[in-house]
Structure formats: C-alpha cells, structure tokens
Amino acid sequence: MTDRQLIVPDEMRLLAERAGYAPAVKVGKTIYCAGQVGRTHELAVIEDPEQQFLAAWENLRLVLTAGGCTFEDVVDLTTYHVDLHRHMPVFRAVKDNVFPRGTCAWTCLGVSELARPGLLVEIKCVAVQR
Secondary structure, eight states, rough: OOOOEEEOOOHHHHHHHTTTSSSSETTTEEEEEEEEEETTTOBBOOOOHHHHHHHHHHHHHHHHHHTOOGGGGGGEEEEEEEEEHHHHHHHHHHHHSSTTTTTEEEEEEEEESSTTTTEEEEEEEOOOOO
C-alpha cells in the first residue's frame, strides 16, 4: 500500500469541491501537481496575460507549499499554452522572475484550448521533497 495524501490548500477548497479533483497528490516524498491556471480564488479567469501567468505560478506555489515543497523541489515541469508563440515572451519573463532557471526538466506544449475560455496557460509539475 502506498503512502498517498491528497493536497488541497485552503484557498483551493472551492475549486476542489466544484471540479471534483485534488490539486495534488503526495506519495512518499513525491508530489504530483495537477495543472494550475491563472484564476482568482473565486475561480474567475484573469484577463491580462502577465497577471494570469503570475497567478498560475502563485497557484502552483500554493499547492507545492501545502505539500511541503518549493519551486526548488520541482523535477519535472509541463506547461500548456494557448497562442504559444504570441504569449511566450511574456510567459518566459514571468517564469524567469518567479521560478529558478535550469533546475528541472521542462516540456512546453501549444494547445488549442484549456478548460475555460480565456485561459492562456496551465502549469503542472512533479516535485520531490528534500
């Protein structure tokens, strides 16, 4: 049997209840984070791309913190982008400001849409607690 713990930060309880999933699952020292997007805690999509990207990173930080990790513990990062080439310069600038560079594997994918209209990025990761 695995040591499996659902990670639901207080700020995401509404989302978890509405959507029916856990923002992350921790197994041993490994945290598997579901994709995080740029929305408010009331689930409203943030329209400004830069602010949306900042919020997505902050939401990921909340999940990791609730699981006992930080961005430095991330070993695998996957980002899904609507209008990838249009928004990549702003996304990369935000990422480079909040996330440590060159510390994990990163896969970046362009997609046609995400779960809600207006969402431009979804960020998911795997982290290993030190």
